[in-house]
Amino acid sequence: MPAMTLNEAAKAAKKSKSTLLDAISSGRLSADRGIKNQWQIDPAELFRVYPANQSRTNTENQNRPHQEPQEPPLNHQNIEVLHLQITTLEADLMKEKRERERERADLETIITRETANADHWRQQSTNLLTYQPKTRSLWLVGLGVGFSVAVMLAALGFVVWKMTGGNPP
Numbered sequence: 198m199p200a201m202t203l204n205e206a207a208k209a210a211k212k213s214k215s216t217l218l219d220a221i222s223s224g225r226l227s228a229d230r231g232i233k234n235q236w237q238i239d240p241a242e243l244f245r246v247y248p249a250n251q252s253r254t255n256t257e258n259q260n261r262p263h264q265e266p267q268e269p270p271l272n273h274q275n276i277e278v279l280h281l282q283i284t285t286l287e288a289d290l291m292k293e294k295r296e297r298e299r300e301r302a303d304l305e306t307i308i309t310r311e312t313a314n315a316d317h318w319r320q321q322s323t324n325l326l327t328y329q330p331k332t333r334s335l336w337l338v339g340l341g342v343g344f345s346v347a348v349m350l351a352a353l354g355f356v357v358w359k360m361t362g363g364n365p366p
Contacts, residue, residue: 200229200237209240210247220246 207214220226221236226246231237 200231200239201243202231203228203236203238206236206238206240206243209249210243212247217243 201209203214203217207217210217217226217238218236221228226238227242228236228238
């Protein structure tokens, strides 16, 4: 159905043009400007906002008996197809859940291993940064004794040399 002008829409909806313009400006009713800069209103949009079977008092439909919506007749073939789709989707979902659990277990293993590795290297760096020997090593002690003996022998040799008058033997 072709678009209606504002005047045609007002007559079809039994509303004033100003009411329709208010609905357009507030955004309740969508409309476009046509070639001649006239409002063009889609009839489906007009009757969505202003249903065709309502009067000004909105009492036209009140005398009709209330009818429950009827469900479409059951189609057993469609039901079987839907059950098959549900079964397939449930199997896919279980497969995805198992895959997610396997990946979670793998990631937890990697996290545990990397945490232990990080703890090891953290301890190594702490040990290196805080290393302060408490006792002298035996090699240094031995070097110290050897050095002391050498100094004492040299001093003794010097004393003997001085006592002999500085002449070589």
